[in-house]
Amino acid sequence: MNWKFSNAAELLGRIGESGLGYAEWLIARDAFNAGIEAEAVRAEIGRRMMISRNAIEQGVASPKRSFSGLTEGAAFKVASSPLPPPVADRFFGLAITYALAVNEVNACGGRVVAFPTAGSSGIVPGVLWAWRDAREPGLNAESKRLQDAFVAASAIGVLIAQRATLAGAAGGCQAECGSAGAMAAAGLAVLEGMDFADAIDAAALSLKNSLGLACDPVAGLVEVPCVKRNAFLAANAITAVTLARAGVRSAIPFDEVVGAMKAIGDAMPAALKETAEGGLAATPTGRAWKERIL
Amino acid sequence: MSERALGLLDIFGPVMIGPSSSHTAGVARIAFLARKIHGGPFDRARVLFHGSLASTWKGHGSDKAAIAGLLGILPEDARLGFAPELAKREGLNIELVPVFDSPERYHPNTVVLELESGERRTRVRGASVGGGKVRLQSINGFKTELDGALEALLVLHQDTRGVIAGVAAILAAWGFNIASMTSHRTDKGDLALLVVEVDGIVASGVVPALAGVQGVKDVVYVPSASGGGRL
Numbered sequence: 001m002n003w004k005f006s007n008a009a010e011l012l013g014r015i016g017e018s019g020l021g022y023a024e025w026l027i028a029r030d031a032f033n034a035g036i037e038a039e040a041v042r043a044e045i046g047r048r049m050m051i052s053r054n055a056i057e058q059g060v061a062s063p064k065r066s067f068s069g070l071t072e073g074a075a076f077k078v079a080s081s082p083l084p085p086p087v088a089d090r091f092f093g094l095a096i097t098y099a100l101a102v103n104e105v106n107a108c109g110g111r112v113v114a115f116p117t118a119g120s121s122g123i124v125p126g127v128l129w130a131w132r133d134a135r136e137p138g139l140n141a142e143s144k145r146l147q148d149a150f151v152a153a154s155a156i157g158v159l160i161a162q163r164a165t166l167a168g169a170a171g172g173c174q175a176e177c178g179s180a181g182a183m184a185a186a187g188l189a190v191l192e193g194m195d196f197a198d199a200i201d202a203a204a205l206s207l208k209n210s211l212g213l214a215c216d217p218v219a220g221l222v223e224v225p226c227v228k229r230n231a232f233l234a235a236n237a238i239t240a241v242t243l244a245r246a247g248v249r250s251a252i253p254f255d256e257v258v259g260a261m262k263a264i265g266d267a268m269p270a271a272l273k274e275t276a277e278g279g280l281a282a283t284p285t286g287r288a289w290k291e292r293i294l
Numbered sequence: 295m296s297e298r299a300l301g302l303l304d305i306f307g308p309v310m311i312g313p314s315s316s317h318t319a320g321v322a323r324i325a326f327l328a329r330k331i332h333g334g335p336f337d338r339a340r341v342l343f344h345g346s347l348a349s350t351w352k353g354h355g356s357d358k359a360a361i362a363g364l365l366g367i368l369p370e371d372a373r374l375g376f377a378p379e380l381a382k383r384e385g386l387n388i389e390l391v392p393v394f395d396s397p398e399r400y401h402p403n404t405v406v407l408e409l410e411s412g413e414r415r416t417r418v419r420g421a422s423v424g425g426g427k428v429r430l431q432s433i434n435g436f437k438t439e440l441d442g443a444l445e446a447l448l449v450l451h452q453d454t455r456g457v458i459a460g461v462a463a464i465l466a467a468w469g470f471n472i473a474s475m476t477s478h479r480t481d482k483g484d485l486a487l488l489v490v491e492v493d494g495i496v497a498s499g500v501v502p503a504l505a506g507v508q509g510v511k512d513v514v515y516v517p518s519a520s521g522g523g524r525l
């Protein structure tokens with residue numbers, strides 16, 4: 001079997017030729033490349049899903065405070081707020097809370113799964129585990145249906161990494177949290193019953209809306225704006241799937257959006273690519289934090 | 295280094311102790327590899343943080359990460375957070391030094407590790423290239439380009455005919471599949487460096503066997519970063 005693809009169109013073609021489902025094909029490819037059984041790949045995906053779940057539990061259980069003081073229990077605050085949220089739907093509230101939770105645990109030196117990076121690690125698990133809790137509490141990390149959503153999300157990451165980058169230092173935060181938003185959209189789309197090709201289009205919708213996002217972390221730490229941005233990109237992904245589910249298509253196909261992201265990343269000045277020399281890091285308050293911490 | 299296809303588990307991973315895949319997980323992985331290249335425990339070590347690591351190592355826990363790796367703790371192990379205490383308890387001498395005037399050719403996230411036990415010295419320069427992935431760019435003064443995904447052997451040899459064939463024959467005899475093999479001239483007269491990546495785990499008898507090949511001066515074993523290997 002030919003396991004190579006360089007864009008979404010080719011990936012869909014290969015899957016189509018194989019007669020396998022998208023998740024089966026992608027897992028078989030990982031297994032082939034690593035020289036292990038497909039079952040072992042599934043088991044590892046399940047293990048990593050549980051680690052992301054544990055980070056969620058930890059993050060909402062108590063306020064997380066980081067070494068720098070920049071992170072101060074936002075997930076706990078949202079989870080325990082007595083006020084009714086403006087959006088009453090439980091899924092939405094859980095998604096943004098969980099996304100915050102994972103990233104706060106990360107900021108405090110806890111255990112997470114980079115997805116695709118540590119700074120963006122809350123977005124996909126936040127959206128997908130929240131959907132599980134709100135819609136299908138019977139599913140768990142061993143359920144094929146939930147695993148396949150993590151596979152769809154990961155596949156979007158592979159596609160972006162092959163043609164652009166997933167590193168904030170190379171492409172700005174559009175490459176990290178932006179990519180994670182697109183990945184979460186694809187995962188949520190398949191959970192909502194959409195097929196993989198339509199899930200990729202939902203990813204395109206989400207990615208378009210985060211193009212140009214700068215990486216300007218205060219004091220160079222993965223906290224501000226990173227932690228809260230995880231919540232916002234989770235909301236972005238949910239919006240994308242709300243549109244896609246209703247039949248709204250991305251005017252620009254996924255592969256071209258990725259190309260645009262690469263071009264924008266290349267054009268970005270170094271000050272906005274993780275050097276902590278521009279944007280929020282360069283504000284008076286951002287600089288004051290830096291003085292205090294470093 | 296050969297180009298490897300990216301898979302699902304490269305994107306959904308690595309499992310790691312926060313906060314930064316490049317400043318925490320990558321640094322731990324490079325230090326972990328440095329310990330393995332050294333061949334295990336050491337008496338003294340020095341960690342040099344270059345580029346962006348020099349200014350943000352404290353907030354990113356790069357110090358804990360480097361110490362953890364030097365203790366043989368992988369980036370996903372929760373003990374990473376207490377590595378400095380563990381090192382203290384073991385009475386290990388580890389010096390941490392931020393360097394602000396790095397050579398321009400260094401990657402922006404570079405860490406250099408110098409390990410010493412008695413006469414034996416190991417110097418490894420690694421770059422943390424994002425997402426927890428690493429490149430070992432120099433080992434004991436030799437230019438390399440290894441990512442720790444596969445086991446590798448560095449063979450320093452006289453630049454004469456027959457050495458490469460001799461090395462390949464031994465690896466074949468031990469049943470190894472060679473994933474990549476690159477040869478570099480060095481600035482040390484007529485010496486050349488052969489970098490071989492193999493599938494599977496290198497058995498302990500291979501290194502002495504290669505060292506016995508005519509023309510071979512030294513062999514360094516670079517285990518994979520996944521925790522396999524001999525230590």
Ligand code: SF4
Pocket residue numbers: 119120167168169172173174176177214215216217221222223224225226274
């Ligand atoms: S702002 Fe930079 S460091 Fe923070 S999540 Fe985005 S890319 Fe990562």
